[in-house]
Each structure stands twice: as structure tokens, then as C-alpha cells.
Amino acid sequence: MSRLDIAYQRNLGDGDVSSILDSVIHPGKTKVAGLVVGKVDKIMHGMQLGSAGMHNQIKQWCQGGFLAALVSYLLDYGYEVWLTSDHGNIECDGKGRPSEGVIAETRGERVRVYPTPELRSQVAGIFPFAHEWQPVGLPAEYFPLVAGGRDAFVNPAEAMVGHGGIAIEEVIVPLVKFERRIR
Known part of the structure; x- marks a missing residue:
């Protein structure tokens, strides 16, 4: 692929998805997009209340709708959407x-x-x-x-x-494919 076929954006996690991605992705031209949502990693690194506190903060962030809007935007434009992580915790x-x-x-x-x-x-x-x-x-x-x-x-x-150790929770990461089903 040519560099013109690929989009990349990191440090995502807040804001209006359409405004952010309209300047990064050009439907019809962009064939592959690598999007790094760093919010969960930032939550983890600042955690003071253990796993329960981290899960609470992630749940609260998810309720804000950023991730759902991101996936929906990409599916609306016909992209195949995969979600993974660089490490566990x-x-x-x-x-x-x-x-x-x-x-x-x-x-x-x-x-x-x-x-x-x-x-x-x-x-x-x-x-x-x-x-x-x-x-x-x-x-x-x-x-x-x-x-x-x-x-x-x-x-x-x-x-x-x-993270960074050898516990199974740190080295096994999810790989999820999103699809939209029409009923």
C-alpha cells in the first residue's frame, strides 16, 4: 500500500469522534487506519485504587460513548474494525x-x-x-x-x-472484531 492509503492517529480517547476522524480518514481513499486509543492506558498508569478503581473509571469512560462512536463511525464507512491492546495489566x-x-x-x-x-x-x-x-x-x-x-x-x-511482567494477565491481550448486523 502507498502511504496515501494509510491513516494513523494516536492519543485518542476524548472529544468528538467525527471532528477528529474527518481530518484523519478520507473514506474512499484511506484503506487502512491505525487508531490508538490511549485513554485506558492513561487511566491504568494513574490508578490509586487498584483494579476495582480502574474498572470503575473505564466503565465511566465507556459511558461517555467515545469508543462506541469510534467503532460506529468506522463501520458506517465500511471499514473492517478490530480492537486489541499492546499489553494487559x-x-x-x-x-x-x-x-x-x-x-x-x-x-x-x-x-x-x-x-x-x-x-x-x-x-x-x-x-x-x-x-x-x-x-x-x-x-x-x-x-x-x-x-x-x-x-x-x-x-x-x-x-x-x-504491566510489563510475565503474568498471564499481562501478556495475553484481546482481539475483537466488530461487525454490524442488519436484522
């Missing part, structure tokens, strides 16, 4: 926050990455809930330490909703 409990400063290249709540296996092992010895992930298929000098189960690298007894 999980509610986790803090088991301790490593304070290694700049030693870790990535200081996530579910995974931390170290430049050497020795540094990773040193931190893993202090946090028994963490697993030294073997870097098969990863770049050289990339040694992940992964929080296990529903544990996270945050302060003890602190709950959080996160």
Missing part, C-alpha cells in the same frame, strides 16, 4: 523497592533491567520474590529481573496496577 502488591540508583537501566514496577548479570544477581539476592530472567532473544548487556506472581518493585504493602 495486573493488580500487584509491593514487596520492596530496590534503591540501586542509576545501576538499573530500567526501573519498572514489574521488571528492572541491569547491564550485567552480576548486578542483577546482587539485587535478586535482596529481593527473593524476583526472578533472574534469562536474556534469550534480548540484546546483549540486557539482564532483566522480573517480579514474580502478583508482586511488584514498589514499597511494601503498597498496591498498584501495572
Whole structure:
């Protein structure tokens, strides 16, 4: 396909769908549109009330009608509409926050990455809930330490909703096809 056949827009989730998409998609010309609705991800990253709070906020956002209007707009113009996600999420409990400063290249709540296996092992010895992930298929000098189960690298007894780990809820994502049925 030519670049002229493809539309892309990210950071969607609020506003009037028609106004937003009329400037992005040109029915009859645009054959493929990649639309990134980032609202749920933003809700998750700001969550203070665990999974129940996140589900409440998502329900409230859905009641605003943005996603339904987006799907309807695309179906009205004859597009095949698929919905997926780049990751799942999980509610986790803090088991301790490593304070290694700049030693870790990535200081996530579910995974931390170290430049050497020795540094990773040193931190893993202090946090028994963490697993030294073997870097098969990863770049050289990339040694992940992964929080296990529903544990996270945050302060003890602190709950959080996160992603980036290896729990099934984080790695399996939905793939939904929308269709309009005429009765």
C-alpha cells in the first residue's frame, strides 16, 4: 500500500469522534487506519485504587460513548474494525523497592533491567520474590529481573496496577472484531 492509503492517529480517547476522524480518514481513499486509543492506558498508569478503581473509571469512560462512536463511525464507512491492546495489566502488591540508583537501566514496577548479570544477581539476592530472567532473544548487556506472581518493585504493602511482567494477565491481550448486523 502507498502511504496515501494509510491513516494513523494516536492519543485518542476524548472529544468528538467525527471532528477528529474527518481530518484523519478520507473514506474512499484511506484503506487502512491505525487508531490508538490511549485513554485506558492513561487511566491504568494513574490508578490509586487498584483494579476495582480502574474498572470503575473505564466503565465511566465507556459511558461517555467515545469508543462506541469510534467503532460506529468506522463501520458506517465500511471499514473492517478490530480492537486489541499492546499489553494487559495486573493488580500487584509491593514487596520492596530496590534503591540501586542509576545501576538499573530500567526501573519498572514489574521488571528492572541491569547491564550485567552480576548486578542483577546482587539485587535478586535482596529481593527473593524476583526472578533472574534469562536474556534469550534480548540484546546483549540486557539482564532483566522480573517480579514474580502478583508482586511488584514498589514499597511494601503498597498496591498498584501495572504491566510489563510475565503474568498471564499481562501478556495475553484481546482481539475483537466488530461487525454490524442488519436484522
